[in-house]
Amino acid sequence: MGHPREPREPHHPYEPHEPHEGLRARSRRGTMGERWWSRRFIDILETICDKGRLSRGRTYARSGRVLELDIAPGHVAARVQGSRPEPYGVDIRIEAYGDGDWEVLTEALAARALYRAKLLAGEMPPEIELVFGDCGLPLFPDEQGLEMECSCPDWGFPCKHLSAVLYLLAERFDDDPFLVLAWRGMPKQSLLDDLREVSDDVPFGERLSTFYEAGTSLARLRHQPSRVSAPADILLRTLDPPAVKARHIPITDLLRPAYRRLIDPRNPGEPSP
Structure with a gap:
């Protein structure tokens, strides 16, 4: 590189x-x-x-x-x-x-009604990275x-x-x-149009049985290989921080050392970056 x-x-x-x-x-x-x-x-x-x-x-x-x-x-x-x-x-x-890869990705995303609904609503579900990985096409370089x-x-x-x-x-x-996806070759509007087309092709009644199912099995999640080791406080970085402070310190800054100790009990914690 x-x-x-x-x-x-x-x-x-x-x-x-x-x-x-x-x-x-x-x-x-x-x-x-x-x-x-x-x-x-x-x-x-x-x-x-x-x-x-x-x-x-x-x-x-x-x-x-x-x-x-x-x-x-x-x-x-x-x-x-x-x-x-x-x-x-x-x-x-x-x-x-290319078009062939995006056809595979779009079908995989459309197969999970919950992911498709979130994308159509303008949201980026965290599980989308697993969908890309399952297709052998990483989302992030x-x-x-x-x-x-x-x-x-x-x-x-x-x-x-x-x-x-x-x-x-x-x-x-x-x-x-959606710029993350556009950088990989799929403009936002094109993806949404493709997902709507797939959604229109399948009657809603036929999707009820799988609407709330997880996109990846729990067994698959447990054995999902990690391409890059995630920081101990990745959950705090992923979720929107609550508007809570203790002695004028954001609650997420106080929780980070605890998350690090959960990963490594010998680690007493370190200052927040």
Whole structure:
């Protein structure tokens, strides 16, 4: 996926320090990603990418240095203002699935009435990742499925320009979960049209017996292999946090050490990221 480590990009005396007028991340501190699908994407990045460069990328994302960000099937193109006057070009690529693959995926999603209903209502059910996995077509890219390039001279990987774009991409996913599917090659409206067509073909009375069934058996869930080890507090990241505080501290921040101790009783917990 990456390049061998080389010296960092040298500092240039004309590097601008004033605020930039590009795209700005909404998050002002900590990590990014508010919904389960964007957090899943960020968790993968933080597993396979250098944390120091990702941290500098967050700073770039928050300071308006990403000037453009365009998402197309299998491709993200962006321009990022770095230390030189000319912005750097960033390209991020994954596999966009073809019509045959999407036909299989759409049939698998439509076969579960509850998933289909949630998608038609504009929701992204967490179980959708299992459906993709069962079809042998991962929803999110891993290290082998993510190709990234930047025109900057920094050979460290990923550079801060790439990292900034990745974090802003996660916030785009926050705004519209169907962008995750569009990046894989299926526009939102096309998917919804296909799901409605399948729904119209099957009388509702014939779907009552399976409407509330789980999409994956409990035995299958117990033996589902994990492609990327999930953080101990993944449930807290996935669910919308309750508006509850104790001594002005959000309840989710207080629960994270307990979740970590459940995974490893020897772990006394660590500060929330």
